[in-house]
Amino acid sequence: MISATHTALETASSNGAGTIPLGRAPDGSPVEALWIARAGTRARIMTWGATLMDLRLDGIGHSLVLGSPGLAPYAGPMRDFGAVVGPVANRIAGASAPLGGRRLRLEANEAGRTMLHGGSAGSSVRNWRIESAGATACRLGLSLPEGTGGLPGPLTLRARYSIDGEGALEILLEAESGAPTFCNLAPHSYWCLDGSGTLDAHMLEIAAEAYLPVDAALIPVGAPAPVAGTRFDFRRPRPVRTPGAAPLDHNFCLGDAPGRLRPACRLSVPGISLDLSTTEPGLQVYDGGGIDTGPFPGHQGHPYRAHAGLALEPQHWPNAPNRPDYPSVLLRPGETRRQLSRFHPRRSGAPRPE
Template identity: 45%
Template sequence: MASDVERFGEMPDGPTVHRVTLQKGAMRAQVLTLGAIVQDLRLEGASHPLVLGAGTLAPYLGPMHYFGATVGRYANRIANGAFTLNGQTHRLSCNFRGRHCLHGGELGCAEQLWTLADATAETATLTLTLPDGDMGFPGRLSIVLTIALSDAAISFDHSATTDRDTVCSLSHHGYFVLDDSGSLAEHGLRIAAEHYLPVDDDLIPTGRSAPVAGTGFDFQTPRPLQDVALDHNFCLSDAPAVLRPVAWLRSDRSGLQMQVATTEPGLQVYTASHLPQAGAIGHDGRALRRHAGIALEAQHWPDAPNRPDFPSATLLAAQTYRHTTRYSFDRTNQTEPPQ
């Protein structure tokens, strides 16, 4: 196992959290065994980190516990903390407003210590097994995640198997920022989606997808993000697909841009409206302020286990869940979408 692995901190009950450093070309990443968190991400020539993160463990155990993590076993929200599969209703951990399940429940993938199964100079493979009934979900779920760097990209290759029919949707929950301003004010975003999911006051989808045209959710051409509050799923396809570009983020301040490519049918876009929050301190030691970064979470649609008209998130015992998402960076027009 050729890699740079070090102690990052200790969990309250004693186990050690390790950090592995990856390097490939112009990219450098630091990954924690807690939550498979991308704690830091750097691009040669950029003086600032590309993701929001903390220099110590404590914030990840509190106000920053989803920052940079892999969330699941079901990313996003499941309404009323329950779903029915094969005629059986499963009651889940309700960790969102006391009545809905968010990111797999109170102790989902983001809160777990993963095993660093293998690492090279440029890749880290982490594994996690969730027992049958964990957080109320059926099936013993065995997850393998490989985080890999290329010369100007970071990719996440997920796979999972179960011994019992279940639901599965894993997602990287990094908050990206492409300049040193501490906000998204000078960023622009484009999303290749004609539809999105309207939500209620609990951020649960209200029904069928709706066209983005003529609404504040139309990012089919690049739009500025200053003072934009989003926490919505954009509908990319009706089922998982081949790896393809789906979103583009650019900072006018730095000239840096990022392309998101994924195999998943949905993209949850969240502009960190919950910030500022006590204890959420960034790499530079400053408190993170409102809209300090943007999460672009490739995943299944929220509440799909309760919505037969949404793309299915059911994982059968005979199947293997597979999901790839890649974030690519440059300062040229190579990742710009056609206008």
């Protein structure tokens, strides 16, 4: 079990000075958090799961992401909140995939039929180590052993959080493997820009002409489909949720421009907006319909319930190991898989990029 520590150091450390002890991981290693800050933006990063626990804008009295100041909820219903999920984010159908002339048998940790986010011992439930830390940036590292979730390895993972001169949070994820394997890391924050614990006032715009329809198990059923004329057409701003609309837990296809940072989406409420750019070919958007943190309160002092936040997950497409027609998530020895995503929150009146 995770051992949590109650501390009064959070406020004193919110300007990026030193680490904050939160407790201990199951292996006995210390779980720590730290703040980075620049240009009116502050982010709190935790070693458990390489998690973005908190994100603040000067002049705004609430966090823009769902989370908790303490460790205990992250061992339970807040698993994956703000974490780096992997080694393969999203779902792999049938918990199996072909690789190198054989079929991998993977951990079926979702409903006994799919692998989700790398299994029950993936990167979101591991204690990363702090490799470097400063006032505006930090880097965390993790070694995943061979066989994690049934995947070949071992894997070396790195996550670098930094805040640039415009107040944007950049997340750089890197992975290397000792054997041919699959890797598709993703940041997994839930966003609620107005602190209300609902998505009622949120408007969403996505730079995607196509999305992936899914079956009952949320596995893509084929080739990308046009968003035009569907509930999934966010090419112009529209409410995240509308009465009677289908739930959102879908991949939006951003186009194929490997390594180039390009606009993906804009989320907004009156007074605040968030612009997301990424190098990834897909953006998984999940409306948080399954959120229920039970007795554990979040940043606003009350538990989170269904649709309390919106997950915006830049990544490769779901079930890619079984779909040679999708962008590949194969990682070979000697290669480095890199993903860069930039989250830029602003208050109303600040200039926005075109």
